[in-house]
Amino acid sequence: MVRFKNRYVLCEVVSEDPRCRQCIEDRALGLAVRDAIARVHGDYGLACCSISFTVKYLNAYTGTVLLRCRKDSYRLLCSALPFVRYLESRAQRYPCFLNTLHVGGTIRTCQKFLIQYNRTQLLRLLQNCTNEEERQCIQKSLLSCSLTEEQSQSGDEEEDDDTE
Amino acid sequence: QNILTVCFSVGYSAVALNHVIDFKDKKQEIIKPVSPSELFPSLPIVQGTSKRIKVLTRLTLVVSDPSHCNLLRSTSANIRLYDIIAVFPKTEKLFHIACTTLDVDLVCINVTEKLPFYFRRPPVNMAIDRGIYFELLYTPAIKDSTMRRYTISNAISLMQICKGKNIVISSAAERPLELRGPYDVANLGLLFGLSEGEAKAAVSTNCRATVLHGETRKSACGIVYTVKKPRKVEEEETAVPACKKAKTQA
Numbered sequence: 001m002v003r004f005k006n007r008y009v010l011c012e013v014v015s016e017d018p019r020c021r022q023c024i025e026d027r028a029l030g031l032a033v034r035d036a037i038a039r040v041h042g043d044y045g046l047a048c049c050s051i052s053f054t055v056k057y058l059n060a061y062t063g064t065v066l067l068r069c070r071k072d073s074y075r076l077l078c079s080a081l082p083f084v085r086y087l088e089s090r091a092q093r094y095p096c097f098l099n100t101l102h103v104g105g106t107i108r109t110c111q112k113f114l115i116q117y118n119r120t121q122l123l124r125l126l127q128n129c130t131n132e133e134e135r136q137c138i139q140k141s142l143l144s145c146s147l148t149e150e151q152s153q154s155g156d157e158e159e160d161d162d163t164e
Numbered sequence: 165q166n167i168l169t170v171c172f173s174v175g176y177s178a179v180a181l182n183h184v185i186d187f188k189d190k191k192q193e194i195i196k197p198v199s200p201s202e203l204f205p206s207l208p209i210v211q212g213t214s215k216r217i218k219v220l221t222r223l224t225l226v227v228s229d230p231s232h233c234n235l236l237r238s239t240s241a242n243i244r245l246y247d248i249i250a251v252f253p254k255t256e257k258l259f260h261i262a263c264t265t266l267d268v269d270l271v272c273i274n275v276t277e278k279l280p281f282y283f284r285r286p287p288v289n290m291a292i293d294r295g296i297y298f299e300l301l302y303t304p305a306i307k308d309s310t311m312r313r314y315t316i317s318n319a320i321s322l323m324q325i326c327k328g329k330n331i332v333i334s335s336a337a338e339r340p341l342e343l344r345g346p347y348d349v350a351n352l353g354l355l356f357g358l359s360e361g362e363a364k365a366a367v368s369t370n371c372r373a374t375v376l377h378g379e380t381r382k383s384a385c386g387i388v389y390t391v392k393k394p395r396k397v398e399e400e401e402t403a404v405p406a407c408k409k410a411k412t413q414a
Contacts, residue, residue: 016340039309075354078354079354079355082306082344082348082351082352083306096341097341097343097344099345100345100347100348
């Protein structure tokens with residue numbers, strides 16, 4: 001069967017500045033990643049990787065990013081991701097780095113991994129919880145994590161704890 | 165301390181804090197390492213497993229003269245307190261000595277400038293036999309473009325001689341944003357010329373082997389491991405005669 005095979009790279013944006021997460025945009029992130037590929041692999045690398053390169057999913061609350069690229073060039077993309085140093089949006093530079101979580105062949109596998117990962121993150125937050133209400137909130141959202149549910153639910157719960 | 169919290173959140177299970185000693189200054193004393201319990205009241209738990217994170221201490225000696233190596237043979241108590249000892253040779257002769265006779269765990273490879281010497285096969289093979297690992301840093305590569313070129317050229321020339329064995333990739337991060345996750349560091353290993361399995365090993369199994377090598381250096385050839393347990397000595401003494409009685413009765 002002739003089909004274009006893609007690789008979906010799941011990353012997390014980690015930064016010290018709490019404002020950085022709210023200002024993540026797909027265009028800014030795409031530009032930053034392309035810039036890093038150009039610096040590391042040059043024109044050839046940039047051209048190879050940008051055949052089918054898009055930012056498929058972006059969650060500003062948790063800083064989760066899903067990138068898509070061709071299967072032939074995903075190694076170039078993955079080896080250039082550590083070189084992303086900052087995100088630039090609206091004339092402001094936010095220093096950050098991307099932490100690769102998972103590389104999958106379909107969006108569905110990445111989604112499954114993301115749900116498991118969010119579950120472990122919520123468990124970690126549960127340990128650091130001091131408020132009884134928060135505790136119950138997190139436990140409820142943990143029990144309701146599943147593939148058919150929307151992920152924004154678990155993202156919202158995590159955001160409540162971050163702002164606390 | 166911020167760096168350590170970021171490390172743990174990203175997914176590392178053991179971290180070694182480095183203390184560099186340069187012999188250009190005339191008076192250098194080896195300071196006692198900072199105990200990890202001073203930094204954290206309680207060590208956080210690794211993501212995904214239920215074990216605590218290990219924080220180890222490490223000493224790096226920057227040597228440019230053979231007489232500096234005498235420090236390693238001295239029985240100064242402070243050296244024994246470090247878990248891992250690394251040496252950073254600046255000349256070819258010192259590289260040879262470090263690989264063949266010095267009692268270290270890691271040999272650091274310079275990444276910030278063009279190497280003044282070429283690697284030769286005999287000392288590298290002897291180091292691999294002895295269980296010494298070569299270390300590459302990746303933080304200069306992230307910061308600066310010319311350093312990136314030197315890093316890649318030095319790393320690839322090392323790979324061509326050692327065929328990718330015994331490599332450890334580590335960061336010399338001074339700020340929490342210069343750190344990268346373990347999956348990303350393994351991908352950096354691909355850039356350095358390692359195969360994918362070797363790159364993952366460079367982050368995980370080789371590092372663990374280095375820590376074990378450091379532990380065997382502390383104990384006597386890795387066979388006897390003595391731990392001070394002042395309170396339990398009395399219990400052991402009372403336990404021993406009981407065993408002897410049991411043996412005589414049986």
